[in-house]
Amino acid sequence: MDHNQPDRFRRHALQPEEAQRILFEYISPLPDEAVPLADAWGRTLSQDINAPHPFPPFRRSGMDGFAVRAQDLLEASPQMPISLDIIESIPSGVAPTRAIGPGQASRIMTGGMLPDGSDTVVMLEMTTTAEREEHSIVTISRSVPKGINVADIGCEIEQGTHLLHAGQRIGAGESALLAACGYAEVRVTRRPRVAILSTGSELLEIHEPLAPAKIRNSNAPMLAALIKDCGAEPVLLGQVPDDAVKARSIIDESIGTCDILLTSGGVSVGDYDVMVDVLASPGVELLFNKIAMRPGSPTTAATLRGKLLVALSGNPGACFVGFHLFVAPALRKMLSQQPFTANQSFKAHLGKDFAKVNAYRRYIRARTELKDGTVWVTPTGDDKSSLMKTIVGADCLIEIPPLKEGLAKGHLVTAWKL
Amino acid sequence: MDHNQPDRFRRHALQPEEAQRILFEYISPLPDEAVPLADAWGRTLSQDINAPHPFPPFRRSGMDGFAVRAQDLLEASPQMPISLDIIESIPSGVAPTRAIGPGQASRIMTGGMLPDGSDTVVMLEMTTTAEREEHSIVTISRSVPKGINVADIGCEIEQGTHLLHAGQRIGAGESALLAACGYAEVRVTRRPRVAILSTGSELLEIHEPLAPAKIRNSNAPMLAALIKDCGAEPVLLGQVPDDAVKARSIIDESIGTCDILLTSGGVSVGDYDVMVDVLASPGVELLFNKIAMRPGSPTTAATLRGKLLVALSGNPGACFVGFHLFVAPALRKMLSQQPFTANQSFKAHLGKDFAKVNAYRRYIRARTELKDGTVWVTPTGDDKSSLMKTIVGADCLIEIPPLKEGLAKGHLVTAWKL
Structure with a gap:
């Protein structure tokens, strides 16, 4: 590679927004895949979810008590309590078998399904029960508003309601709604595979003892954590010394297997700044190599065989800022999310x-x-x-x-x- | 089990803080384990981390340029430029072999180790170089402040500095520091294993078609997601109908294998409220069964064979609130964190x-x-x-x-x- 090209260090600084705009043009949402709901935590929905049925799907009692017809109790008072025949006991989970007619009631539990004919649930504490010859009766000494303690069909969610949208991260509330709607499997966007290559002859592996002029590679573990924070999957390519041929060879081997390739280090203007050479080598189309910002001004982006390559600074703080301004929004776009979230x-x-x-x-x-x-x-x-x-x-x-x-x-x- | 015990529904409501205090007394941090740093994301450090060496560990150049003795350039000016003999070129990662004496300089890259004798780096852009007979010289036409562009040993982190504390969640910054300090393995608190048992005869599995009086179990997937949010591990025990003997038997089988067992449903006062019976059964020591709050007032806690059992409401919203007020802080305490984070x-x-x-x-x-x-x-x-x-x-x-x-x-x- 040619160390003497005249414009090697000549760079045109873009505003961050302009660089983001250029980068995002090269990114499309990744394909989706089906996963069991139990494995969907932290993944990103790839489809809109509309309620397949109303919720609750039946008229549900909000209280333990008696399912009645409110009109039967209009005249009830402590002086004139009204007694109703108990015709059934309805636990939750069991469909009632008998409709409530005039003068009748059924015992019902919280979450139970209201029997036909009933429109109201009187809470247990407002009732007394007794045995009369061959049947039981319940006595109620006040009238109650029609419909009280009854959750009507669809009162929480009407059928067809738009519940969740593509691009939404699946957390606790999303998991509850997906389960309630019967999604034992959900379609989620595939996790972006993000390769990390660290460059620099000064880098030691984490387990290596310190040596003169050397530091341990801290950017790769940091980037891997940031990638996981985004819901993507880091692929560690290891580290290369300041050798552009070696770096280019690893990039060529790996770029086909990942969705985006990150490097750290080697992007400034020193004699040994390896990525500067890689980015000037054949097949690499440079998108930008300077941002009018601090830190992270040498943050560089390019494409190679249709894949994005983002070269971040080797300085940890600049690497961190470059990731958040350029890589994180790119990963969000790959995950069918907006590059910048509302209120970000x-x-x-x-x-x-x-x-x-x-x-x-x-x-x-x-x-x-x-x-x-x-x-x-x-x-x-x-x-x-x-x-x-x-x-x-x-x-x-x-x-x-x-x-x-x-x-x-x-x-x-x-x-x-x- | 005795359905007719007189105080079955008599409950003493505690303030949330009092209930939390009682619950937390039964919780200690879990033991720790060693994991590779690459697997430590989202885990909780179980040890304080102090810097094992200063950072940077050597005098590091912050610029590409020349390592010099500032005193040699005191008189330098455009009118009186000063030339120094270049005695070495120091890439980053390679220890210098020659000390800088009066009238000498070494070429140095960003991140390179300063040679003995030098105290200052003059940036490349302020220099010109030339070949003289058998050696190279660098010419500098202004004086520079002593120490400029040099990061002294320990200027970022002094040896012994307290960097990270037990209970800290391992994210990007923590990963970078742990790597820089040589922690290829880190000690983290074991993830709490949190069992989830759903109760209620009305519950369908997620994949089952809707049926009269039935709803799908949405609390178990919601709780599993909340448990993962806390950095703990959900263990799904499935669902049982309103049958206290069956519920108790599953709890007995499972409580030994988890750190805390959650149930949802069956905690209010209906005839079929299964957990009320389980919690009154032999061997269960009740801690509280009513909180002066809405929603979630029947949230109940007990111990069984030294393990905590928290019975949450079956209503999704109440279950969610009960989890956040009682279970999440308990899990944080198990993870060696404070039950409530600063600024929570x-x-x-x-x-x-x-x-x-x-x-x-x-x-x-x-x-x-x-x-x-x-x-x-x-x-x-x-x-x-x-x-x-x-x-x-x-x-x-x-x-x-x-x-x-x-x-x-x-x-x-x-x-x-x-």
Whole structure:
């Protein structure tokens, strides 16, 4: 590969939104697959779900008591209690066999199915029962509003109601609704397979002892965790030294088996910045290689054989920001979700003074706090691109525009949920 | 079992906090186990992590450029540029072999290890190089602050710094730090095994067609999802009809193999409320069976052979609230976490009028929204205990105290993050 190409370091910086727009054009939702509901937690629905029947599907008692005709009790009072013949006892789960006629009632349990003819349930505590010759009677000493303690067919969900939409993550509420609607199997979007290749001759494997000039590879485990956070599947390709031929060969071997390939490291302008060479090699179509932002300005994207390749910075903080701004939204789009969720960006008060003057937009790792009905976001520490420790505890990125002077504590800023 | 015991329905209602306090006394953190870091995502650290070495572990260059002695450049200016002999080229990952003496410099890459004698890195763009007879020189035309572009040993993390604490969930930042510190294996608290038994003769399996008086079991899939949300492992015991002997027998078989056993349904006061009988049967020590709250007031807890048994309501909404108030904090404690996380409760503005008068504290399923720096919480719909659909999208519970009149939109209420 040619180290002497004249425009090797000449880069045109895009605004983050422009880079996102270019990237998203290359992404379509992945195909779907059927999984048992028990395995669907955390997956993404690939279809809209409409109620196949009303819910409840029968007239259901909300109380333990007696199913009656409200009109039979219109005149009931402590002075003039009314007695009804008990014709049946209806546990929940068992269909009643007898319709309620004038002067009749059936004992019914919570969740039980109302018998035909009845329209109301009188709660047990408002009744007394007695045995009369060959049958039982229930005595009630007040009238009750017609329909009380009865959940009508479809009162929670009418048949055909749109319940869940494609792109929705399956959590507790979604699981309950899918089960109630009879979806023992659900169609979900296939998890994106995201390959991770770490570059850099300075990298040790995690288990290796420290050695001079070496650090352990922390970006691959971080990226794997971020990929899992997105509901995608990391594929670890290991690490390569600063050797563009070797890196290109691993990329060529792997890109066919994944949906997107990430690299970390080697994207700046040093003599040994391996990804710069890979990205300039034949077959690679560059989409962008510079973003007007800090950290993460050398974040680069390209395509190779129809697949996306995103080259992230080797600096952990810049790698983290690059992932959240470009890779996470791309994965959401692959999962049939919106690249940015509703309410993902929000306004919040800055938790402490921000003194730094910026020529570029900055994304600062920060933590959200809710205090007395107001929202505060406070940087988790120094935002140097190299720092790992400020990633811990960060739940948002504060977006700081180019500034000629700092911002005071309390200033309303934009932040992005992670 | 004795259906006629006189105090079968006599219950003493506890405040939620009192019930939580009683429950938590029976819970200790589970033992830990070692897992590869690659499998540790979402698990809970069982040990504090202190930095085993400083980070960076060597003096690291933050730029591509030349490692120099700042004192050699004190007089450098455009008029009086200073030239230094280049004695070595130091890629990242390779330890320098030569110390920098007066008048000397070494080429160094981003992330490279500074050679002895040097104290400063001059960025490449500020230098010109040339060949002189048998050696190369670099020419610099301004002085630079001593130490610039050098990350000193330990400047990010000093050796012994407390980095992560027991009880912390392992996400992206934690994974990066653990990798950097050489933890190829980490000790994590064992996942709690949470058994789920659904009771009720009205329950169909998810795949079964609808039948009169029947509904499908939606609580077991919902609870399984909630258990996974907590980082625990659901164990599905299936469903039993309203038959206390059968239910007790399944509980006896299973309670030894799980850390906590949940049931749904059968806890109110109907003739067929199976769990009421199970909880009154020999060997079961009742902890509480009524909470002064809505929904979920019949939520019951007991111990059996040293294990906890929590009987949740069969109404999906009440089951959901009971899980979040009692089971989720118990699982957090088993996972060596605090039962309630910092900032779990917060103040927020009510998103719409709340008209209902309450004799009891209510927990309303709701959604948080951040608007212009303020926090709003809006009920996801009707909060009837039977409703499933308001669980979807709920990310908090609004706690409404007993009220004689409703609350207006904008009122500051307490909410609990889910």
